[in-house]
Amino acid sequence: MTRTLFALIKRDLNLAWRQGGGALLGTVFFAVAVVLFPLGVGPEPNTLARIAAGVLWVAALLAAVVSLDRLFEADHDDGSLDGLALLPLPFSLVVAAKCLAHWLASLLPVVIISPFLGLMMRLEGDALGALVLALLLGTPGLSFIGAIGAALAVGLRRAGALLSLLVLPLYIPALIFGVAAVEAARMGLDPAPHLMLLFGATLFAVVIGTAAATAALKFDLE
Amino acid sequence: MHRFANPARFQRLASIILPWSDVLTAGLLVSGLYFALFASPADYQQGETVRIMYIHVPAAWMAMFTYSVMAAASAASLIWKHPLADVAARAAAPIGAGFTAIALITGMLWGEPMWGTWWVWDARLTSVLILFFLYLGYMALVNAIENPAAAARAGAILALVGFVNIPIIKFSVDWWNTLHQPASVIKMGGPSIAPSMLLPLVLMALGFHFYFVSVLLRRMRSELDLARVRALEDAIALNSEEAAA
Amino acid sequence: MSSFFAMGGYAFYVWSSYGAALLILGGIAIFSMARARQASRRLEELKRAAPHRRRREEAADGA
Structure with a gap:
């Protein structure tokens, strides 16, 4: 089962990289x-x-939103979503694997370049470290919450604007806790409580995002 | 529960309820307005602006209440595949958005004289604003999907996701507010409210609830009628195609 | 009476609030009623246009 999941993630990463560097577009x-x-x-x-x-956080949220439309769209269009549903493992795990692949391909690069942009924005020392840590802990949640919007809007024309309206309000907790962590570090305070809340929000997003996106896609497959 | 799933039975039930809810809406709102505007004292701190509260607070309650109704209907639609539940959730959304808009507008109109500014990033106003976006997202999604069954399913999932996220969003906004807001904002309402102010508040809130029932039932009726119109139109189109073939 | 309309100098804020509520709630109510009437009228039209379906529809309603 784990091997199938790894294969699935690898496949999605390959696809993301192959589509003319599509994955990096969100990072740019x-x-x-x-x-x-x-x-x-x-x-x-x-x-x-x-x-x-x-x-930096708002830009990361927007980068997540603009990269979401690719999450299920390609697999829906070419019918490979039906094939994935027939795999001998729970469909929710397939959805979770796709979310993870989306994070690896589209948002991990954002986390990686964030210290450079943070420096350009004059963040230094602890604040910079808190920023990178906060993005690392918070952005996976963006993929999973975003998956809900992507699954609901799959197959719709002009899904982009709709997606941002559906998803951005749900990103607010991540934004608040993420920014609060950096601000705390900048003031010389301990960012840990904010980071823990942020990670809590991410864990919640993983559960709720997987469940809701699975439910939405299942109907699409019926 | 499925006893009411039958559209004809629903239509009969609605025709029994509607006259009562219409009369109650009118009666409660008229008496509520009388007490809100004439028969209640001005606040010693806020003066006559306290009368805005009799619209603002019940509207904010209704904004939350309507979203809860939508979430409950969405759950019923997903779990029991109850066809009227879809219709109810969909019909409730614009009413809820309307109440949310009223809460926001009156909040601004109350904020200007009280806080000296049209908008304060106070935790409650901010949460209501986010709730407004959740309503708009729901309506946009349901209207964007053409297949009624798919629209109902997607809307139900989104409403439930929004509902479970509301406490987290509320918590995060409160958290954000304590970080940024010096606690100088006048507390709205407050726990110790004079009975002379409680009466119009309760009357208006009840009036809004019956208004909600009246409008919801009418909207559900037209949704059901339109569904049958679509079915009949399809049947007629099919018949004429067969005749032509 | 004029002091009532003046609302202690806050006339604009108080009356705009009540006006906005009236406009929005009234608008939704009127729009919903008009839509309900339009839908039921269209339904009656179609039922008359397709009388052979009428009996089956009504039988289904009564079930």
Whole structure:
């Protein structure tokens, strides 16, 4: 069973990489969105450091949303979702594996480049470490919550705008706890309580996201 | 429960309930308005603006209540495949969005004289704003899907996901608020409310509930009628195709 | 009477609140009633247009 799941994740990663670097598009989007802010608000270091956590987190949420439409769409269009449903393992595990692959392909690169953008936004020391840790703990939840929207909107024309309306309100807890962790570190306080809440929200997202996305896709397959 | 699943039985039940709920809505709202605007004192702190509360607080209650009704109906639709439950959830959404919009608008109109600003990122207002987006997302999703069964299923899942997330969103917004807000905001309502203010509040809240029942039943009726219209139109189209062949 | 409408100087805020509530709730109620009437009228039309289906439909309703 584990081998099938690994094979499934590998397949999704391969697909994500092969589609003309489609997976990295969200990451590039993240970088460009962040870079727009110094150009918009001015390069004053204190201002940048003050808004850095919020800007990076909001950009990460948007990067997650723009990459979501690929989560189930391709498999739905070419009918391979039916094949996946016939695998000898619970369909919810298939969905969870796809969410994990989405995180690995689309959001882990965001986490990896975040320290560079954090430095450009004048975050330093502990705050920078807290930012990377918060994104690492929080972004998996974005894939799983996002899967709900992606599963509900699968097969719809112009799903993109609808997806953002469905998913972004549900991302608010991750945004709040994630930014609070960075801000705490920036003030010299302990970010751990915020990080724990953030991770709690992620675990909740894994459960609820898998269950709801599975239910939504199952109907689509019937 | 399935006893009421039959559309004809529902239509009969609705015609019995509707006259009563209409009369109760009108009576409660008229008497509620009388007490809210004439027969209640101005607040010693907030002056006449306290009268906004008699709209604002019941509307905010209804915003939550309607979402709970939608979530309950969605659960019934997913678990028991109850066809009227779909219709109820779908029909309730615009009413809930309306109450949420009223709560937001009156909140702004109350905030300006009381806090000196139209918008305060106070935990309650922010939560209500997010609730408004949840309603809009639900309505957008249900309207975007053409197949009625698929729309019902997707809407039910989204409503339930929203419902289980509401406590977490509320908690996170409260958390955020304590980090950012110096506790200077006047407490709305408060636990020790004078009986002269409680009466209009309760009357308006009850009036809003019966308004909800009246409008919900009418909306459910038209949803059911439209479903049959679609079925008949399909049948007629099919017949004419057969005749042409 | 005019002091009633003045609302202690807060006329704009108080009356806008009540006005907004009236507008939104009234709008939803009127729109819903109009839609219900339109739907039932269309249904009657179709039933008359397809009388052979009528009996079966009603039998199904009574079941």
